[in-house]
Amino acid sequence: MRIDIDALTVEIAGARLVEEATLRAGSGQVVGLVGPNGSGKSTLLRCVYRALRPSAGMVRLGGEDLHALSAREGARRLAALPQEAVTEFDFTVAEVVAMGRLPHQRSVARTGDDDRKACEAALVRVGAGHLAERGFLALSGGEKQRVLIARALAQQPQVLVLDEPTNHLDIAQQLEVLALVRGSGLTVLTALHDLNLAALHCDLLHVIDSGRIVASGAPYDVLTPQLLAEVFGVRAHRVPHPESGAVQLLFDRLLPTQPAS
């Protein structure tokens, strides 16, 4: 299912956090959203998973206006891994994954066979079947992220939105998370900090700076030295990955901040 974001604007207390952002992700594509801290990545994504209502513009899922759907209906098509300090409640892994079934369940109905099967399959898919009875809070960062992906998969969505899913993970865990996301076959929209990981794992990149999308396209076309200088304020060289040929960046140094014009 494709996702189209058209001229999305978010204004909170007079500040424009996102300004007429337009971006798309084709069905089954993995699309990265990159940009400096505070550029509006999370704000934009929050509109997509409906934690925030945009002031203007539209998010369309497979052509339908997302915010015209009921919250439940929306959550059956789109799952998300928000970036937030996780809960203090001592849920088991199985309970966390079961929450993914919420948009499919009536509030008083018992958990059905469908629900159980979806949860088991999702846990096995992320290689966490053996963790089911463990306490979620006692898991390592990588295990937690795998369980949260399982929760999203149990939701049986067609689109997956992730906000910096590799934060605080070691390199093996980062690669594992990205492989799971790619392997899900879903349309994926993810914010990423690490530009080299983004270049390796995304089909398409959108670069956001001060709330505006300033570049969109294949990683090779987007991650140019000029853009890195303008948006991130760093000097970088591009080299091809020795195996895949994907563009990779070698960072040089900070550029002197340009006086505001």
Place this chain on the structure above:
Amino acid sequence: MLLLSIACGAGIGASGLSWGEVLRHLWAGLTGGPITPDQVPAYTIVWELRFPRAVLAAVVGAGLSAIGVAVQAMVRNALADPFVLGISSGAAVGANAVLLFGAFGALGVWALSTAAFLSALLAMTLVYAIASTAGGLTPLRLVLTGTAMYYGFSAVTTFMVFAAERGEAARSAMMWLLGSLGGANWASVPIAGGAVLVGLAHLTVSARRLNALAMGDETAAALGVDAGRLRRELFVVSAAVTGAVVAVSGAIGFVGLMVPHAARMVVGADHRRVLAVAPLAGAVLLIWVDILSRVVLAPVELPVGVLTAVIGVPCFVLLMRRRSYTFGGA
């Protein structure tokens, strides 16, 4: 277990009645059966005093425990209890106005609970108005506002106690602040019971949404749950139930804080199970605490709040040491 406890609540008391008598009077009360004139005093004790008191203890215990669960999920804070929203201390202002100065005198026996409930509603409206922002009710603002209002209302209450003439009135004000079921009668059961039942029904239906809310507002949104709306619902339900319960029993502490945690230690964090267990546990606990409060120093009654702490704290510490329990990184 609950029914047995209620029966014990009716059976145990300061005036020694045999179990046979108690059961006969209970049966008479339930079926409207005949009693002889010389049995009237005993019948009155069992049916008009002890039995409604036990039922009310169950209602109050269940209500406080369920609302404790709801409030802890609502503000995502391990230390939250039904009183953190400042509602009970608001109710105390109204109750003490009646106890100390005879306000609402025209309402007779209803004056105390009416005043308590009305001032609880007023406190709730105040807290809601101050805590809500353009972004909705955030957990931290809610806790801070509730706590600030708590101190404000407590100051008013304390001032009233000081300003009043010394003696019996101040003593009953003190009793009310620590919680007591001494005022129980059949008239006080329906309103509190109704409020608790409605509240429990709402929470039970919302149990899955509470799980989502416990994971954070963003996660809730991603799961199709409007966190802001759910929090407003919970606020209104909590305030109404707390108001109704506090109006008939005073501010009984500890139950709403500890029973939810104890329930989670036994059945885990899933709110569907916690909400099935906590109200029952709270009801049974409060019935027995009330029985103790009547017999320990009989004929003097201890405030229930003193005993909930005396019994609850050791039980809680034992549970906590026996099981690895995590909440708030504890």
